[in-house]
């Protein structure tokens with residue numbers, strides 16, 4: 001306790017850290033930040049400015065909330081501020097696991113570069129993403145068939161979308177429907193179990209770990225969070241254990257599969273089973289929920305905004321015509337569809353603070369000192385609703401992107417849903433293929449109705465922030481086919 005109080009007073013007197021709300025002794029600003037942090041911190045930024053500091057227990061956190069602050073943090077000082085802050089709950093906080101992490105790698109060192117390059121070659125490069133087109137098409141076709149069979153019935157589209165994204169990912173990583181979601185969307189036992197386990201996992205990661213507020217108590221795991229996360233991890237790992245063992249067995253017998261997948265490439269470089277398990281889980285967590293959440297938001301925005309939906313249908317009518325089932329290549333060059341996706345990502349960035357960064361060295365940003373070890377957050381939610389940058393910022397208006405040239409590729413700092421700089425999302429290109437394709441198929445194949453045929457403009461758009469920014473209520477809709485399937 002004396003240590004915490006001393007630390008508190010020492011930090012209060014240290015010069016020129018960014019301004020912020022007065023912290024309570026011991027707990028700091030913990031209670032002021034509370035639940036919907038993106039909204040609360042956006043409000044505080046209006047008082048304290050583009051870069052501010054808060055304290056969570058003994059931890060100093062700096063928050064950037066404007067495009068200029070983001071450019072300073074992610075471009076000018078990227079080399080000092082792109083380490084990762086990790087909760088003690090996270091398995092990657094152990095050095096053994098961290099060594100083979102990508103998104104959770106503590107530092108941007110040679111090992112992190114190596115792991116990113118392995119992932120780039122097998123998953124993220126233009127060539128790799130193009131070669132996955134058939135997998136995406138097969139999975140989306142499954143989804144369309146599933147929805148045709150449920151015409152006129154109420155369908156939980158949040159689950160269906162998550163299933164199609166998960167299925168695509170397991171096929172890209174292992175060349176198999178690992179969770180048994182294949183044909184019966186949402187009905188596979190393993191699929192439901194996986195989704196439930198990852199939900200519990202994310203809940204645990206979102207739970208405040210007292211050790212993060214007061215690192216001095218780390219090591220005791222007094223809330224049992226680390227233990228619970230380990231148990232869930234082990235349960236998830238057993239789901240793909242059989243495939244991993246089979247592959248190892250094949251390799252030891254000199255059998256080389258004709259069609260190599262990502263798992264083959266990890267075995268090829270000699271990673272242990274434990275490292276492969278953690279890396280695969282990381283990729284599932286980083287790549288599936290974000291993509292599914294984005295699709296659900298875009299689709300919800302379109303359902304709610306009849307004008308945008310009909311403009312999009314006009315674009316499909318002109319550019320795609322009346323094809324029974326559309327291909328991924330059909331939707332590559334549709335400006336209005338792209339504008340709808342950008343606009344939805346602006347209003348609902350799935351990772352509103354990016355992943356937490358950390359200062360690896362003391363540096364000066366916008367004339368303030370950011371001490372070594374400080375956690376650094378970027379409030380992209382606040383930035384993409386900044387009224388000095390975006391006219392009528394809360395309105396869904398895809399047209400604003402049509403001739404603007406603003407893109408999410410990390411160069412336009414007022415709009416960075418995928419981040420920017422060395423920690424920028426490497427899965428951007430994968431997501432940029434998947435999201436428009438799923439949305440296009442849903443819009444092109446079906447007319448959609450709310451339960452009870454309510455007015456679509458009444459669709460509830462409440463959000464909930466729990467590490468990611470999701471739609472609070474599931475998107476329940478009734479599909480009616482626009483055309484017959486062959």
Ligand code: HEM
Nearest residue numbers: 103286287290291294351354355417418419423425427431
């Ligand atoms: C619409 C979908 C997606 C969005 C909005 C998104 C957004 C983000 C954001 C904001 C970050 C953190 C950047 C930072 O900390 O500065 C990130 C990191 C990351 N994303 Fe994505 N992402 C998406 C899809 C994907 C996909 C499909 C994958 C592939 C599996 C993926 C893999 C990763 C990885 C591995 C990192 C960590 C990079 C690092 O720290 O070096 N993401 N993503």
